[in-house]
Amino acid sequence: MPYHAAVASDAAPPAVASDAAPPAVASDAAVRLVAAAVVPMEPPGQVYRPGVVDLAGDRITWVGPAGAAPPHHGPQLQLSGLLLPGLVNCHAHSPMTLLRGVGEGLPLHDWLRKAIWPREAHLTPDDVYWGMTLACDELLRCGVTTSCESYFHDRRVVDAAVDAGLRCVVTPGILDPAGSGAWRRLLDIAVALHGEAHGRAGLIEIGFGPHAAYSLPLEALATTAHLAAEVDALVTLHVAETAAEGAALEAEHGMTVPALLASAGILDGRVLAAHGVWLTDDDVALFARHDVAVAHCPQSNAKLGSGVARLPHLLRSGIRVGLGTDGPASNNDLDVWEELRLAPLLARAVAGDAGALGAADALALATRGGGRALGLPVGCLHPGYLADLIHVRLDDSRFVPVLDDADLVSHLVWSGCSALVEDVWVGGRQVVRAGVCTTVDGRRARHEVQRRAERLAGAVAQPGC
Ligand SMILES: [Zn+2]
Incomplete structure (x- = not known):
């Protein structure tokens, strides 16, 4: 069907x-x-x-x-x-409502490989539609009016966002499982979606979501950035989320991941880097020179034990910073209010300074900062x-x-x-x-996600799956 x-x-x-x-x-x-x-x-x-x-x-x-x-x-x-x-969520994989809380207690590397990716291999387009529909209900009731999304089966992410009336920057995920070369097919899908859905209903912007330098060949990142620049599309990718993720690339190329991205021309267009926890001073200066924005995801970074991004340093350096919840598998909700409180709490705790980030500046991260990070007239x-x-x-x-x-x-x-x-x-x-989302049948969305999550859990429990 x-x-x-x-x-x-x-x-x-x-x-x-x-x-x-x-x-x-x-x-x-x-x-x-x-x-x-x-x-x-x-x-x-x-x-x-x-x-x-x-x-x-x-x-x-x-x-x-x-x-x-x-x-x-x-x-x-x-x-x-x-x-x-309206609040702006600059980094999310919202259809992961289907995987909410999966892999509890695992660090990022194990969490992705043991808990998340095996389930995602069984996702259908309809799963993604219903996962995103339930997320839209949650996002809108939280007061989030714009979300930057990166996932799979993104045509259905677009459908769900349009049906719910949520503004979305949809950046189709580009991965290369086991060096399979699948990124080329996923990039073709993203380009096609840009042609079909960019501007749909006055709500949708299509960008590109290459996962990370550690999970893709450099050629994939460079090709994506080149195609994105041709249509002035946003590129969003995970950068420096954990301390160790870039070690192999750094050893191979003799430079940090941001420096590697810059040398390959990947930072020349509209780029939004998610996380940025482990950026060096030189990396931050590089981001400032290339006007790379950062999606700060304090709760996801804390829950996965990844660390605390140096938010005051990023802001002092002139970086455009917004807030992101990340996916509900690692947060576990899409509530940007929690991020806009946790961001100044962590900034002050780490700095030992109650003046490290003021209330108005924290609120700005969740509103105008998010709009600037995405390049949209919102916030x-x-x-x-x-x-x-x-x-x-x-x-x-x-x-x-x-x-x-x-x-x-x-x-x-x-x-x-x-x-x-x-x-x-x-x-x-x-x-x-x-307080009620009038565009989503919440009861049906909860039912659909519950039964689909049960099917996904059963699929990975099967021997050989
Ligand atoms: Zn993410």
Whole structure:
């Protein structure tokens, strides 16, 4: 059966209607959101109380204090909470909801080879669709409006993201199992997907996701980078995630992995390096010269015992840094709120300095920093930016007291959480209402992922599989 036929049409979003609410599907009609507070992240630390955000189509047209808002005659929504840009997840393998928690306690190398890759060998396109659909429900309810994804069967990742209304940079995974030369076929698939799906529904950008220098021949990385540069596509790959992963390459070439990547021309285009835990000072300077962005994944790095990236050093060096959850097999969730809190906690703990990373700067990593790392006009509430924003409840003990504007920002970082995300818009379309994702049948997605995960577990338990 063609896999397209296997996906029921119930993945389409149900109609959501309310007299007071903005339209469920974006239109060009202007909509005004008036909130008790607006934190536009432009610049970080700015707060409007009360504030206004005007939307038209999929864009923001005006942001500012309510008292200075221009005349408006269209629909208007009064919100009792706080408007914030949607959170940006810069590194994820979200269909791995199918493998959530697999390989508990293993270090990265064993985790990949013993637990993850054997299961992934049995994945079907429909598995990936449902894994991604469940992830979309989780991401959107957490207030994540953009995710940079790298996985397999990526056409189905695109389908799931479009059905759910999640903005995605989809970077098809390119690997070369056992030096098989499979990377050439996977690269062809990525190029074809770029031609088919780039720009789909105004939500999808297609990039390229070569896994890492240690898992691919240099020729594969260089060819990928060359093809990506031809279409100005993002290349994302894992770099310096663990201390030992680059040892063989360094011994062979006499230089660090980032230096090797640069020498092969792989850093010349739009490049996003995931992790960057074990970058030397020279590596960081090299990244700055090539304007390579970094997806900082503090929770995944901590859980797999990989280390702590030198976040303050990266930022001081002018690197564009966003936050990533990594896949839910190594995190185990897709909640960027946890990352935006853990990032400053670890930075301060390692530095022995409570001023190592401020609250506004931590919040910026999860919003405008993510947008800059991906090269997308998201992460700020600013005219011309995409209308990706979230409404956070303030009627909660975690936001009391508020004595000045800075309290709101610090409460968001230190006591905010995904459970307080009330409403979410992506490209002006409301996809979460009163904490419920309106575009995903969550019950069905949980059922599908449960039974498919059971099948995958059974497959690797079979002798010879
Ligand atoms: Zn990863």
